[in-house]
Amino acid sequence: MKLQIALDRLSREKCIEVIDTVKEHIDIIEIGTGVINEYGLSLVRDIKQLYPDKKILADLKICDAGESESRNAFEYGADIITVMSFADPSTIEACVKNAEKYERETVVDLLNNQSEETLHQLAGINVTSVSLHIGKDQQKDGAVFSPLSRHIHNFDFNVYVAGGINNENIDDYLKLKPEVVIVGSGITKSADPASAGEQLKRKISLY
Numbered sequence: 001m002k003l004q005i006a007l008d009r010l011s012r013e014k015c016i017e018v019i020d021t022v023k024e025h026i027d028i029i030e031i032g033t034g035v036i037n038e039y040g041l042s043l044v045r046d047i048k049q050l051y052p053d054k055k056i057l058a059d060l061k062i063c064d065a066g067e068s069e070s071r072n073a074f075e076y077g078a079d080i081i082t083v084m085s086f087a088d089p090s091t092i093e094a095c096v097k098n099a100e101k102y103e104r105e106t107v108v109d110l111l112n113n114q115s116e117e118t119l120h121q122l123a124g125i126n127v128t129s130v131s132l133h134i135g136k137d138q139q140k141d142g143a144v145f146s147p148l149s150r151h152i153h154n155f156d157f158n159v160y161v162a163g164g165i166n167n168e169n170i171d172d173y174l175k176l177k178p179e180v181v182i183v184g185s186g187i188t189k190s191a192d193p194a195s196a197g198e199q200l201k202r203k204i205s206l207y
């Protein structure tokens with residue numbers, strides 16, 4: 001099981017400061033959607049160069065033009081990209097094919113998706129990884145778990161979990177036995193990010 005830090009709503013300098021603080025505890029660095037919107041994919045390239053031993057996930061949340069969007073991200077050095085499950089299957093398939101071609105990974109983000117049928121469709125187009133993601137806006141309404149959590153282990157996906165995870169609630173998510181636990185604010189907004197990262201990693205490594 002791996003720990004992924006999500007860098008959202010941070011300046012370029014703050015992203016690097018946070019990574020330096022927690023790098024010994026994390027496996028994957030996620031460059032958040034808003035951060036990429038602000039700084040572009042060149043930040044993905046720069047962070048990969050600074051931390052070559054870490055996997056870099058570019059959280060592009062692709063929903064169209066899958067071939068060019070995913071190719072571009074992989075060319076900039078992303079190890080992992082995200083595509084939305086509501087996208088046309090051809091968009092998702094193009095991202096999956098590029099991941100195979102570049103020997104990287106495409107994660108399908110299941111944000112706001114409650115359809116078990118989608119999981120069957122994703123399995124049918126060779127999707128390897130999915131993310132049970134509760135978005136920021138859904139968290140405000142008290143949402144905690146994706147309704148798809150209960151079906152996910154009927155499939156052979158690498159499972160990522162994300163959305164409001166922190167040291168207080170991580171045990172509930174660990175019961176899902178995900179491959180990757182994504183934590184953003186639970187580290188970046190913590191009074192002591194290094195200690196938060198260390199505690200999260202310790203809990204994860206017990207699984």
Ligand SMILES: O=C(CO)[C@H](O)[C@H](O)COP(=O)(O)O
Binds near residue numbers: 030135136165182186
């Ligand atoms: O993809 C995201 C928002 O769209 C976040 O990266 C993800 O939800 C993790 O952040 P947090 O732990 O702060 O919820």
